[in-house]
Amino acid sequence: MWRRTFLLFLLPAILILAALSIYPTIKAIYLSLYDINLFKTGSNQFIGLTNYVHLINDARFINALKVSFIFWMITVLLTLLFGLMLALLLHGHIKGMFLNLVTTIFIMPAVMSRVATSLIWKFMYQPSLGIINYFITLIGFSPLDWLANPSTALFSIIIVDVWQWAPLLALLILAALEAFPHEIFEAARIDGASWWQIFKNLTFPLLTPTLLSISLLKGVESFRTFDLMYNMTRGGPGTTTETVDLYAYLQGIAFGGEISYASAISIVMLLVTIVLFTLITKVYMKWYSRYE
């Protein structure tokens, strides 16, 4: 009787999740070994690993990998850095009504649709009527076409991502800081430790597990670039903001119809995510066991 209820509760969810995750993975591997094109009927020859070999020689794919990696690296580092700085600024200084206001506003960007954040910033980045260029010219610089200039486009999108995530990460770090007994900070201060000494020898080591788990969260999040790139630049100018998922979409669904080739790209993407996820989890577990 118990066993039956147990299975009745657990199995439906597990089976559906298994079907929804295993099916696409197997299907993507299958597709990637053929040369199926959506726009050409009758093309479905088994070609083995040819798609993967093509990937290595595909300059546009290598470029997409590079753009994805730069975006990933910089957004993870900057959101963590700004998040940490904001959390330290808030910790112990902001209370009551102000803290409620700050918390509400810090959550907002992170729970907003990526389509909305992309378009809001595109609105502000407009070359002639945008508010950013207005402020820039106010302080004496010349206006820029932020999203159409190859040297500023990727950087401009990175700012959007940092704006969206750093405030939330600050709240998460702040929650961790508040969980520590504040006597330890007081004691260090009374013993005459400087701000930097307290940070280096006390706060930072205490925060390490939190920072690692947050970097895992943000690290996987930063791989999802499609919404931002598609709505702000479509990968342009040229291919300067074309990330792997955007390239796979353009090849496989939008223009090329080369669904097999796009599947190969998505399998590479899946492998990278799995490796990264496992690595960071391992590091996290190691630190966690050390500090707990």
Added chain:
Amino acid sequence: MVFPLRVSQSIKEKIILVIVLIITFIIFFPIYWIIIGSFKSTVDFISPTPKFVFSPTLVNYKLALERTLILPAMKNSLIVGLSSLLLGLLLGIPAAYIFSKFNFSHKNDLKFWILSLRFMPPIAVVIPFYDMWISIGLYDTYIALIITYLLISLPLIIWLMSDYFANIPKEIEEAAMIDGCSLFQTFYKISIPLAIPGIISVGLFSFVLLWNEFFIAFVLTTRNITLPVAVAASSKFGMEIPWGQLCAEIVILIIPSLIFASLFRKVIKSLVIK
């Protein structure tokens, strides 16, 4: 010497407060700017110096709602989001209950696998599903999107709800079982009512995620598009963008998120970190 030290301390606190408020304002500014933009007339839009003071108009909202895409897209978003959420709750809550109350072999592996699903790159999901829904004739239907969205809502609900159930004291449930309740009766008579606040916040959070979702809906639909897809379609490349109307559409799109942020300030930390 104690007194002047206190004064300087309180000045320092005030300076920090001012800095924090300035930063908070900067973070809020883009949202503020799009909201006031949605109430500007075309004349105020093309003024070379940005206008902070102007006479507000509702014409942009009228244009946005009159556009053939937006209202149907809102309806689609609601239908798809709510259906996938309800299905997710129906399947996820019992599973979460089992995870929080029982130990069984490979439980942690199973939990870890469910967590890892949240990190699947959408592109690896989108292409095979696109192919599959086309080949079984369900491409561009509610059903296809609702089922695909379970991959987002279900893992989230299982993870967050199993945490919530774990915090309900075992004693209450044990007492019910001693009184002769079966596992099923204990679950829906005792545990579910106690978990209502958790179900509401987890449910709203999942709904906001589904409401915001773009990539999957964008690829899996052409006519039954959701709101983010419809809004994104307003900013066609190479064409003049109707910014006033687009601002109004963006505001409509972010309203649930803003409400969620204001109502659920306190629970957000536990929702996001897990």
